[in-house]
Amino acid sequence: EVQLVESGGGLVQPGRSLKLSCAASGFTFSDYNMAWVRQAPKKGLEWVATISYDGSSTYYRDSVKGRFTISRDNAKSTLYLQMDSLRSEDTATYYCARHWGTYLDYWGQGVMVTVSS
Amino acid sequence: DIQMTQSPASLSASLEEIVTITCQASQNIGNWLAWYQQKPGKSPQLLIYGTTSLADGVPSRFSGSRSGTQYSLKISRLQVEDIGIYYCQQASSTPPTFGAGTKLELK
Numbered sequence: 001e002v003q004l005v006e007s008g009g010g011l012v013q014p015g016r017s018l019k020l021s022c023a024a025s026g027f028t029f030s031d032y033n034m035a036w037v038r039q040a041p042k043k044g045l046e047w048v049a050t051i052s053y054d055g056s057s058t059y060y061r062d063s064v065k066g067r068f069t070i071s072r073d074n075a076k077s078t079l080y081l082q083m084d085s086l087r088s089e090d091t092a093t094y095y096c097a098r099h100w101g102t103y104l105d106y107w108g109q110g111v112m113v114t115v116s117s
Numbered sequence: 118d119i120q121m122t123q124s125p126a127s128l129s130a131s132l133e134e135i136v137t138i139t140c141q142a143s144q145n146i147g148n149w150l151a152w153y154q155q156k157p158g159k160s161p162q163l164l165i166y167g168t169t170s171l172a173d174g175v176p177s178r179f180s181g182s183r184s185g186t187q188y189s190l191k192i193s194r195l196q197v198e199d200i201g202i203y204y205c206q207q208a209s210s211t212p213p214t215f216g217a218g219t220k221l222e223l224k
Contacts, residue, residue, distance in 0.1 A: 037161075045153070045161065045204055045215040061212050095160055102208035103151045105172065107160040 002026040004096045004108035011114045012086055022079040022096030022108055029077035030054070033099035036070060036081045038092035039110070046092075049081065050099065063089075086115045119143050119207050123216025129224045136192040138219045140205035145186060149209035152181060152190045155218075156201040164203075165190065197223065 008020040020036070036048040049070040050059045058070050069082040079096055091114050097104040120143035130136050140150070148168040153161040163172040165181040168188060178193040192199055200223055205216040 044218045045206075047213045047215070050211070059211050100163075100166075102149060102213065103163060103166045103206075104153075104161075104213075105163045105166075107162070110160055 002098065002106045004098065004106060006094065006096050006108045006111035009094065009111035009113045011116065013117050014087060014115055016086055017082070017084045018086060018113060019083070020081040020094055020096075020111060020113070022081075024077045024079065024096075024098075027098070029072075030074040034070075034072060034079045035097045035099055035104060036079075037095045037097055037104065037107075038090075038113075039095070040089075040092045043092075048094070051079070083113070086113075088115050091115045118212055119146060119210060119214050121205055121207055121214050121216040123205055123219055125219060126217065127220040127222065129222045130195050131224045132196065133194045134224075136195050136199075136221065138190045138203055138205075138221075140188045140190075140216045142186040142188070142207055146207045146209035148183065149207060150181070150183070150188045151206045151208055153204045153206065153215075154199075154201050155204065156198075159201075161204065166208075195221075195223075 003025045005023045012018050035050045051070045055072050067085045071080045093110040095110045096108040098106040122141040150168045152165040154164045155161040168183045169181045180191045182189045202218045202220050204218050
């Protein structure tokens with residue numbers, strides 16, 4: 001059974017950093033591109049970043065470029081999102097998701113990030 | 118970025134009723150279109166990919182179609198477990214973009 005379990009969320013002040021993790025199991029992690037998608041409270045879905053299966057390529061939405069870094073450790077089957085210079089508009093539930101081609105076929109349960117003073 | 122305009126924003130329907138949700142792409146995306154279902158308090162789940170293909174385990178009452186750059190999700194006979202928010206997503210180019218969502222409620 002495919003499982004994606006996010007962790008690392010919480011309350012953080014504007015300008016500070018936070019690192020999210022996503023532990024994957026039930027599939028060969030190193031075979032798949034992975035993504036982070038977020039959802040602000042009562043809002044829709046917003047793609048944040050994607051990393052290729054081997055970590056060689058990364059893609060970001062414009063609003064997080066230069067502030068967020070997606071990475072992975074295939075030996076640990078874990079995906080990461082390092083979030084620096086956080087802003088109030090980054091407040092959201094962050095989902096880890098598995099790419100199936102250009103679709104997202106499995107999603108984690110999500111982790112809440114609140115940016116507030 | 119490709120814009121996905123989804124309608125309606127909300128929809129109230131009765132059990133066994135036929136429900137249709139649409140998404141308009143701002144440019145040609147071919148058949149690179151997915152639908153996701155998000156039940157209350159849960160994470161999204163892939164429902165349909167490639168415009169018309171059902172994801173594993175999805176009931177056959179769900180179907181997808183396309184006319185030009187307009188895409189539709191149809192639920193042939195609404196069931197209680199279908200309540201939630203539905204999102205379309207274009208998978209043609211980066212960044213992948215989602216529609217704003219359609220909240221489906223029971224009448």
